[in-house]
Amino acid sequence: MQANQSLNQIETNRIPTRWRTFAYVLWGFVAATYLGLFFLDIALHIPIYASPCITVDCNNQWLVSAPELRVLETWGLTYGHLGIYMHGLTVVCLVVYLVLAVVILLRSDDEAVGLSVSIVLIILPTSAITHFPFIIAHYPNLGLPINILSWIGALLIALFVLLFPNGRFVPRWAVWVFIAMALVIFVVTSQFNNFWSPLSDFTVLFNGALLLLLLSVIGLLIYRYARVSNQVERQQTKWAVVGFAWMLISIPIWGFFFYADVFPPGSARLLASVTGWMFVLILLSLIPITLTIAIMRYRLWDIDVIIRRTLSYALLTIMLGMIYFGSVVLLQSFFTALTGQQSPISIVISTLAIAAVFSPLRSWIQTTIDRRFYRRKYDADKILASFSNIARQQVDLDELSAELAYVAQETMQPQHLSLWVRSIYSTPQQDSLDVKEHAHE
Amino acid sequence: MMKSAVLQNRSTGEAAVLGLFGGLWAGLVMAGFLLFAIVLGDAGFRDTLAHFSLPEGTGLWIAALSHLAVSAVYGLVYGLIFAFLAERWSWKISWWLALALGAAYGLILWLLAVYILLPGTPYAWHEITPSVLVGAHLVYGLTLGGLIYRRRYD
Numbered sequence: 001m002q003a004n005q006s007l008n009q010i011e012t013n014r015i016p017t018r019w020r021t022f023a024y025v026l027w028g029f030v031a032a033t034y035l036g037l038f039f040l041d042i043a044l045h046i047p048i049y050a051s052p053c054i055t056v057d058c059n060n061q062w063l064v065s066a067p068e069l070r071v072l073e074t075w076g077l078t079y080g081h082l083g084i085y086m087h088g089l090t091v092v093c094l095v096v097y098l099v100l101a102v103v104i105l106l107r108s109d110d111e112a113v114g115l116s117v118s119i120v121l122i123i124l125p126t127s128a129i130t131h132f133p134f135i136i137a138h139y140p141n142l143g144l145p146i147n148i149l150s151w152i153g154a155l156l157i158a159l160f161v162l163l164f165p166n167g168r169f170v171p172r173w174a175v176w177v178f179i180a181m182a183l184v185i186f187v188v189t190s191q192f193n194n195f196w197s198p199l200s201d202f203t204v205l206f207n208g209a210l211l212l213l214l215l216s217v218i219g220l221l222i223y224r225y226a227r228v229s230n231q232v233e234r235q236q237t238k239w240a241v242v243g244f245a246w247m248l249i250s251i252p253i254w255g256f257f258f259y260a261d262v263f264p265p266g267s268a269r270l271l272a273s274v275t276g277w278m279f280v281l282i283l284l285s286l287i288p289i290t291l292t293i294a295i296m297r298y299r300l301w302d303i304d305v306i307i308r309r310t311l312s313y314a315l316l317t318i319m320l321g322m323i324y325f326g327s328v329v330l331l332q333s334f335f336t337a338l339t340g341q342q343s344p345i346s347i348v349i350s351t352l353a354i355a356a357v358f359s360p361l362r363s364w365i366q367t368t369i370d371r372r373f374y375r376r377k378y379d380a381d382k383i384l385a386s387f388s389n390i391a392r393q394q395v396d397l398d399e400l401s402a403e404l405a406y407v408a409q410e411t412m413q414p415q416h417l418s419l420w421v422r423s424i425y426s427t428p429q430q431d432s433l434d435v436k437e438h439a440h441e
Numbered sequence: 442m443m444k445s446a447v448l449q450n451r452s453t454g455e456a457a458v459l460g461l462f463g464g465l466w467a468g469l470v471m472a473g474f475l476l477f478a479i480v481l482g483d484a485g486f487r488d489t490l491a492h493f494s495l496p497e498g499t500g501l502w503i504a505a506l507s508h509l510a511v512s513a514v515y516g517l518v519y520g521l522i523f524a525f526l527a528e529r530w531s532w533k534i535s536w537w538l539a540l541a542l543g544a545a546y547g548l549i550l551w552l553l554a555v556y557i558l559l560p561g562t563p564y565a566w567h568e569i570t571p572s573v574l575v576g577a578h579l580v581y582g583l584t585l586g587g588l589i590y591r592r593r594y595d
Contacts (some may be wrong), residue, residue, distance in 0.1 A: 329511055
């Protein structure tokens with residue numbers, strides 16, 4: 001029944017017939033040119049990656065210097081193997097995006113949201129990886145089309161954010177925010193691509209305007225989520241936000257832990273490059289997955305469970321790390337004070353302490369998160385736990401029946417509730433008299 | 442105000458978790474007290490922070506995290522001790538007794554730190570005025586005692 005209610009809450013917003021052909025042609029044009037530029041970029045970079053970087057600054061994530069080459073040789077690998085690995089991972093990530101973009105397009109049923117999500121799934125990875133100024137430097141004639149294309153791409157992403165999840169501008173004046181973004185993004189992307197910069201004296205002004213517009217878009221998203229979206233749309237929004245949040249988190253994590261420049265030349269830098277690139281691409285692949293779920297399968301998945309678990313296990317990891325670190329420091333101090341030297345026993349004891357505290361800590365964190373953010377679930381759990389206690393102690397049938405009715409009311413909130421208590425001595429006719437009616441408003 | 446409160450049935454694990462979080466909060470309060478007390482004294486803010494830094498150029502963040510981690514572990518131990526006292530002795534522990542137990546625990550930690558644990562370490566703890574260090578451990582113990590009492594008695 002709940003699924004049917006959810007289905008009824010979905011508002012379809014199909015593209016008007018007169019615009020449909022134009023929309024699909026635009027989709028095809030943008031997708032084809034973005035993919036074309038992506039592969040052109042790879043083709044232009046192949047000569048650079050063909051020979052190892054030895055003389056120039058090798059801080060680029062994709063290049064390796066002499067010390068890394070020596071490490072590769074000790075692993076029995078060549079520079080070519082590394083190139084295949086790095087490019088192969090990128091292509092796999094792109095394929096994930098493309099496949100899901102096509103699936104959404106085929107299932108979109110001419111809905112504006114489906115179309116915008118599928119094109120965004122093509123623009124996002126290709127524009128993130130393709131180095132447009134590099135292509136323009138090789139082919140100056142492509143400057144104008146690339147500039148227009150990157151402008152259209154940025155606009156489609158902005159449009160997607162403003163239309164998601166029901167394909168309408170909310171509130172209606174949000175369309176003016178979009179128009180303002182179109183103007184500002186055109187100037188900013190032109191300057192970024194080093195193509196056209198007549199307003200370069202006003203760079204700060206335009207960057208400031210873009211920042212303001214982005215903040216207003218965030219405000220509009222929050223307004224839409226809090227005031228306008230129904231339950232299903234909120235679930236869709238949560239899925240989308242989870243995917244983009246992972247992307248935003250991945251960037252600083254990569255910068256802190258995997259950026260090659262942080263490590264000295266050699267095996268550490270090589271490992272950071274290899275694992276860091278895989279880490280970023282895995283997290284980037286979550287965006288199309290969460291968006292696809294938001295569009296197509298949100299009724300079958302419970303995003304709240306994933307958010308709750310992510311929160312609780314993240315906190316749990318931090319707390320366990322803290323206990324481990326703290327207990328090792330303390331125990332080592334004890335051993336040093338008592339015996340004059342450190343002892344590995346402190347690590348054993350710390351590990352055992354973590355194992356002992358894992359379960360109660362997880363349970364406590366989960367309860368706290370439920371109490372703070374998922375009050376309904378927390379209350380239901382609390383009521384069921386309380387009933388379980390009463391059921392063990394209560395012997396009066398009427399009292400127990402009343403408690404059971406209360407639990408059903410508080411946890412499931414039915415409109416009507418009947419409880420049939422069958423006596424082992426009664427006839428079927430008498431049974432009907434034992435039905436206790438509990439009607440609720 | 443808490444005299445009519447009822448002792449909650451907690452498992453050993455729950456008692457440890459209560460102590461862990463209590464210790465974390467108490468560690469934060471203690472750090473705040475130390476900063477405040479030292480800043481009010483003759484040292485500047487930068488010098489104050491330097492007391493918490495570890496040797497060999499270890500960052501202040503690591504020092505602060507170490508302090509919190511150790512506070513949390515001490516809190517965990519106190520949570521277990523308090524659970525043992527409350528259940529085995531079947532006392533009707535009052536608010537004041539809980540504070541007194543916490544304060545005593547803080548003082549024991551201070552003795553442990555000054556006479557056993559810290560002398561062999563390269564920490565700059567000896568630059569902190571002794572009375573401030575005692576006060577900080579008392580604040581830690583009182584906060585911990587109060588928090589654990591509140592959590593265990595609803």
